[in-house]
Amino acid sequence: METPYAIEMLHITKRFPGIIANDDITLQLKRGEIHALLGENGAGKSTLMSVLFGLYQAEEGVIKKDGKEVTIHDPNDANDLGIGMVHQHFKLVECFTVLDNIILGVEPTKHGFLQKDEARKKVLALSEKYGLQVDPDAIVEDITVGMQQRTEILKMLYRDNEILIFDEPTAVLTPQEIDELMKIMKNLAAEGKSILFISHKLAEIMAVADRCTVLRKGKYVGTVETAKSSPEELSAMMVGRNVNFHVDKKPAHVGDVVLDIQHMTVASKTHKKDAVHDVSMKVRRGEIVCIAGIDGNGQSEFVYGLTGLEPLKSGTITLNGKDISKASIRQRSTSGMSHIPEDRHKYGLVLDYSLEDNLVLQRYFEQKFTDRIGFLRRDNIRKYADRLIDEYDVRSGQGPVTAARAMSGGNQQKAIIAREVDKDPELLVAVQPTRGLDVGAIEFVHRKLVEQRDAGKAVLLISLELDEVMDVPDRILVMYEGEIVGELDPKTTTQEELGLYMAGAKRDEVKA
Amino acid sequence: MKKNLLKNAAVQSLIASLLCIVLGLLLGFIVLLFINPSGAGEAILAVVKNFWNYSRANLQAKNFGNTLVKTAPLLMCSLSVLFAYKVGLFNIGAAGQYVVGSCACLYAALAWHWSWLPCLLLSIVVGGVYGAIVGLLKAYCNVNEVISGIMLNWIGLYTTNMLLATVKEPTSPYTLHLKTDATQAMLPTLGLGKLFSDNGNVTIAIPLAVLIAIAIMVLLDKTRLGYELKATGNNKNAAKYAGMAEKRNIILTLIIGGALAAMGGAFLYLTDFEQWSVTQSSVPGMGFNGIAAAFLGGLNPIGTIFASYFIQHITSGGAFVDLSKYSSQISDLISSLIIYLCGFVLFIKYAINMGIAKSEEKAKQKAAAADEKGGAK
Numbered sequence: 043m044e045t046p047y048a049i050e051m052l053h054i055t056k057r058f059p060g061i062i063a064n065d066d067i068t069l070q071l072k073r074g075e076i077h078a079l080l081g082e083n084g085a086g087k088s089t090l091m092s093v094l095f096g097l098y099q100a101e102e103g104v105i106k107k108d109g110k111e112v113t114i115h116d117p118n119d120a121n122d123l124g125i126g127m128v129h130q131h132f133k134l135v136e137c138f139t140v141l142d143n144i145i146l147g148v149e150p151t152k153h154g155f156l157q158k159d160e161a162r163k164k165v166l167a168l169s170e171k172y173g174l175q176v177d178p179d180a181i182v183e184d185i186t187v188g189m190q191q192r193t194e195i196l197k198m199l200y201r202d203n204e205i206l207i208f209d210e211p212t213a214v215l216t217p218q219e220i221d222e223l224m225k226i227m228k229n230l231a232a233e234g235k236s237i238l239f240i241s242h243k244l245a246e247i248m249a250v251a252d253r254c255t256v257l258r259k260g261k262y263v264g265t266v267e268t269a270k271s272s273p274e275e276l277s278a279m280m281v282g283r284n285v286n287f288h289v290d291k292k293p294a295h296v297g298d299v300v301l302d303i304q305h306m307t308v309a310s311k312t313h314k315k316d317a318v319h320d321v322s323m324k325v326r327r328g329e330i331v332c333i334a335g336i337d338g339n340g341q342s343e344f345v346y347g348l349t350g351l352e353p354l355k356s357g358t359i360t361l362n363g364k365d366i367s368k369a370s371i372r373q374r375s376t377s378g379m380s381h382i383p384e385d386r387h388k389y390g391l392v393l394d395y396s397l398e399d400n401l402v403l404q405r406y407f408e409q410k411f412t413d414r415i416g417f418l419r420r421d422n423i424r425k426y427a428d429r430l431i432d433e434y435d436v437r438s439g440q441g442p443v444t445a446a447r448a449m450s451g452g453n454q455q456k457a458i459i460a461r462e463v464d465k466d467p468e469l470l471v472a473v474q475p476t477r478g479l480d481v482g483a484i485e486f487v488h489r490k491l492v493e494q495r496d497a498g499k500a501v502l503l504i505s506l507e508l509d510e511v512m513d514v515p516d517r518i519l520v521m522y523e524g525e526i527v528g529e530l531d532p533k534t535t536t537q538e539e540l541g542l543y544m545a546g547a548k549r550d551e552v553k554a
Numbered sequence: 555m556k557k558n559l560l561k562n563a564a565v566q567s568l569i570a571s572l573l574c575i576v577l578g579l580l581l582g583f584i585v586l587l588f589i590n591p592s593g594a595g596e597a598i599l600a601v602v603k604n605f606w607n608y609s610r611a612n613l614q615a616k617n618f619g620n621t622l623v624k625t626a627p628l629l630m631c632s633l634s635v636l637f638a639y640k641v642g643l644f645n646i647g648a649a650g651q652y653v654v655g656s657c658a659c660l661y662a663a664l665a666w667h668w669s670w671l672p673c674l675l676l677s678i679v680v681g682g683v684y685g686a687i688v689g690l691l692k693a694y695c696n697v698n699e700v701i702s703g704i705m706l707n708w709i710g711l712y713t714t715n716m717l718l719a720t721v722k723e724p725t726s727p728y729t730l731h732l733k734t735d736a737t738q739a740m741l742p743t744l745g746l747g748k749l750f751s752d753n754g755n756v757t758i759a760i761p762l763a764v765l766i767a768i769a770i771m772v773l774l775d776k777t778r779l780g781y782e783l784k785a786t787g788n789n790k791n792a793a794k795y796a797g798m799a800e801k802r803n804i805i806l807t808l809i810i811g812g813a814l815a816a817m818g819g820a821f822l823y824l825t826d827f828e829q830w831s832v833t834q835s836s837v838p839g840m841g842f843n844g845i846a847a848a849f850l851g852g853l854n855p856i857g858t859i860f861a862s863y864f865i866q867h868i869t870s871g872g873a874f875v876d877l878s879k880y881s882s883q884i885s886d887l888i889s890s891l892i893i894y895l896c897g898f899v900l901f902i903k904y905a906i907n908m909g910i911a912k913s914e915e916k917a918k919q920k921a922a923a924a925d926e927k928g929g930a931k
């Protein structure tokens with residue numbers, strides 16, 4: 043008898059040192075359905091998918107494909123079974139072109155020579171068919187995350203996979219790109235491909251998924267049909283309580299200027315045109331200012347210039363009355379600037395260091411953590427780490443000694459937030475701070491940002507997330523093509539108006 | 555329980571290193587078999603036995619001492635490689651830094667008649683400067699440290715030959731003996747020589763090298779500097795983000811690496827165990843063997859102490875191969891084969907992990923089969 047299931051994962055158990063990441067989990071994926079996987083940070087979603095993709099071996103349980111039991115030792119086995127995966131943190135070769143990345147491992151050859159033309163035709167055909175626009179000859183490190191994502195998807199499709207796993211594909215995308223991706227996923231499902239989709243965004247799950255399986259702390263909670271469910275029910279299943287989706291905050295008490303940027307210009311690495319052009323703005327004590335905009339409009343370079351990762355071409359930055367335009371990163375940090383970086387793996391963490399060592403990454407040199415002759419004060423570091431782990435609910439297998447690499451994506455992010463907020467900065471620069479966090483954790487981070495503000499600190503939020511932009515800040519500055527094109531009051535503006543500014547259809551003179 | 559032990563990283567390193575050694579010996583044996591089957595067993599045994607080839611206890615002790623004398627410089631070179639490696643740099647220039655270190659101390663001893671301590675310090679300074687060149691080129695001009703390191707190896711060799719030609723024996727290409735011409739520059743033995751039946755070449759260099767290995771471990775694991783350097787090695791961008799002086803760290807690392815390797819040179823030549831030949835036209839293998847020792851020691855400073863000893867043991871043992879059956883290059887060939895295999899530590903570690911995964915899988919399948927049978931009953 044033919045089963046309706048393309049994939050069945052039955053009673054899967056996977057242990058890591060100190061933690062059961064998957065505890066007797068069953069997941070059945072019907073042919074042609076989009077099946078969402080939901081759960082808090084560290085609930086075991088990525089682990090479960092990695093078991094299916096052959097990256098980990100489960101200690102217990104069986105996997106069936108079309109009703110037949112299969113063993114998947116490694117991603118090659120998965121590939122042979124038609125299973126493809128887009129990882130939470132992309133796995134592309136940065137210095138290769140898009141095309142080379144797509145065909146990597148399955149290069150068509152004739153007499154040992156690469157046949158790239160054939161491959162290019164197939165890639166272009168796929169790209170056209172599914173509306174996945176990529177430039178096959180661009181080098182991966184030069185393209186936007188959105189295009190990197192499309193490259194990853196093309197990689198799966200190029201291998202004729204019929205079971206597609208998307209691990210948090212939308213965390214790094216702009217709202218426009220998310221809409222596109224949703225459409226693509228629906229097309230793929232309509233063609234009979236079966237999709238597993240991980241996301242923390244309930245609206246997305248409600249919009250595309252047919253069914254949703256919820257995990258909590260490694261255990262199976264249940265599977266529901268989204269049509270018969272609601273975001274409230276899902277979030278209650280996931281965290282065991284109701285989540286407040288709205289940010290509560292008292293009116294702002296704005297004080298002195300903390301950050302004053304005048305005529306800042308930052309060169310672009312890839313183009314002749316400056317990435318940030320003549321930007322002036324101020325952030326005061328007790329306010330949260332948000333820089334909104336579509337990804338790639340100079341926000342990243344703006345942050346690099348502000349935090350010292352890239353030099354300024356011209357302009358001045360003043361922090362608390364002190365000119366820091368030419369100051370080193372360390373000087374800026376000790377003068378009271380904290381920075382939650384956009385890319386947690388590239389900048390935010392030393393993945394091979396333990397969690398505790400990562401938690402002191404910005405302060406290891408302080409007297410509290412290093413004695414006078416230069417030895418680290420391990421016991422103080424441990425105590426400090428224990429406190430942050432507890433306060434910020436950073437979950438991991440072995441606590442402070444867990445390697446950062448072995449932590450779930452969301453918990454890595456929470457560790458960075460803990461480190462930067464606890465530094466008690468005068469100015470907190472938070473770039474996409476809630477990327478990859480579950481709803482409970484997002485609520486927590488937003489509360490922390492508001493707490494900073496209420497404690498009289500200045501907060502500069504850079505976000506691509508429309509809900510966040512509308513909800514959290516006291517003032518919105520819109521950045522378009524490297525310039526500030528509008529200042530909006532979140533209380534009076536609408537998403538539509540914001541959208542017009544972000545798309546460059548509307549602009550005002552903004553003076554700082 | 556046994557399974558857990560095998561999964562432990564330190565145990566794995568140890569097993570992998572031991573396996574490499576066994577494989578290397580096996581390969582050496584096979585090569586010997588091909589060349590001349592009649593003496594292969596004996597020859598490989600001779601290599602492994604090294605000083606035990608002598609039957610008299612005092613000769614054994616003396617030759618054990620000799621092996622140790624050459625272990626000290628090797629250990630220093632492998633520490634140099636290891637230290638840079640932890641910071642993400644491949645210090646192939648250790649070979650040249652060793653050479654300039656040797657040159658500095660010999661020249662100071664023979665031409666200027668300095669005593670041992672200033673000679674040693676001069677080596678350290680010269681090695682540090684030599685390393686700094688590589689570091690500066692890397693930090694400010696983005697020149698790959700392997701390229702500049704190799705170039706400097708040759709520059710170092712020929713400069714050394716040129717300089718030391720002024721202090722060589724009139725009738726040979728070798729530098730003058732310290733024992734006769736510069737006793738003041740000999741490293742003190744502190745009575746250590748007595749332990750090895752009056753081997754005058756056994757000096758404080760040996761315990762010093764071991765102490766430095768321990769110091770390097772402490773530096774890397776326990777200090778702020780080690781924390782910074784390793785962070786730079788693991789993730790350059792994160793180190794920059796955290797405000798660490800990335801360029802300074804690269805330069806500092808290569809200065810320390812250069813100083814370590816150069817000290818190795820002084821540890822050998824200030825014992826007067828060997829004389830420098832000013833006609834040699836290849837960079838001495840000491841620095842390169844340091845690379846093998848660093849990997850064989852599992853990239854752990856304490857591990858490299860044993861690894862350096864082992865490699866030197868094999869190298870010295872090569873001299874005992876019966877030369878009536880094999881040509882005189884055979885000893886070098888066998889020891890280099892073994893050293894070559896030592897580079898496979900990481901590969902073997904990987905193989906061990908794959909093996910564990912497979913056997914667990916099998917055990918699981920067996921258990922499942924047993925379950926099914928049980929269920930059927």
Ligand SMILES: Nc1ncnc2c1ncn2[C@@H]1O[C@H](COP(=O)(O)OP(=O)(O)OP(=O)(O)O)[C@@H](O)[C@H]1O
Pocket residue numbers: 058059061063081082083084085086087088089090130437438439447448449450451452453478
């Ligand atoms: N390679 C590993 N080694 C040890 N522990 C691991 C490893 N990978 C994951 N874990 C642990 O397993 C648990 C589940 O992690 P997983 O990555 O599956 O979470 P997740 O549900 O994907 O979370 P997120 O939403 O934050 O990505 C976490 O507690 C994590 O610390």
Ligand SMILES: [Mg+2]
Pocket residue numbers: 087088089130209450451452
């Ligand atoms: Mg995950």
